[in-house]
Amino acid sequence: MITEELLQVRSDIENNLRMLLGRAVMVTDLDAFALPCGCNGITANIRGLELDDIEVFEEQMLIYFKKTASRLGIPPSFIFARLIPGSSVVAAINWRVLCDRCYPDFARARGKTPRPDIYIMHLERRGQQKGTKKG
Numbered sequence: 001m002i003t004e005e006l007l008q009v010r011s012d013i014e015n016n017l018r019m020l021l022g023r024a025v026m027v028t029d030l031d032a033f034a035l036p037c038g039c040n041g042i043t044a045n046i047r048g049l050e051l052d053d054i055e056v057f058e059e060q061m062l063i064y065f066k067k068t069a070s071r072l073g074i075p076p077s078f079i080f081a082r083l084i085p086g087s088s089v090v091a092a093i094n095w096r097v098l099c100d101r102c103y104p105d106f107a108r109a110r111g112k113t114p115r116p117d118i119y120i121m122h123l124e125r126r127g128q129q130k131g132t133k134k135g
């Protein structure tokens with residue numbers, strides 16, 4: 001049952017962030033989502049995390065977040081933090097499997113903040129996967 005897996009992963013992410021940062025961070029919910037366009041993924045809504053924390057611990061967090069994706073059976077191709085615009089508060093961590101229509105919007109972006117509410121931690125460029133392109 002996917003929801004039992006989500007329960008476990010929610011608490012693991014929370015514990016991992018607490019250990020890393022040494023203070024209280026809460027994953028208030030962990031949701032699986034599917035959009036009409038074909039994008040799908042996982043969202044971890046978070047309280048107590050700041051953009052500074054991500055910038056300092058980005059490498060460690062990313063290793064852990066990639067493991068989290070494979071644990072949930074999704075490719076770790078696009079991982080980003082959603083910010084509350086105009087602040088440094090991290091509202092959520094998103095693992096999004098981009099559909100073919102949405103992928104170019106993000107791939108075109110330069111830098112880590114293509115939008116005021118998005119901080120890209122990891123985006124796999126599809127052009128780099130030589131010979132693996134499917135019709």
Ligand SMILES: [Zn+2]
Nearest residue numbers: 037039099102
């Ligand atoms: Zn899409």
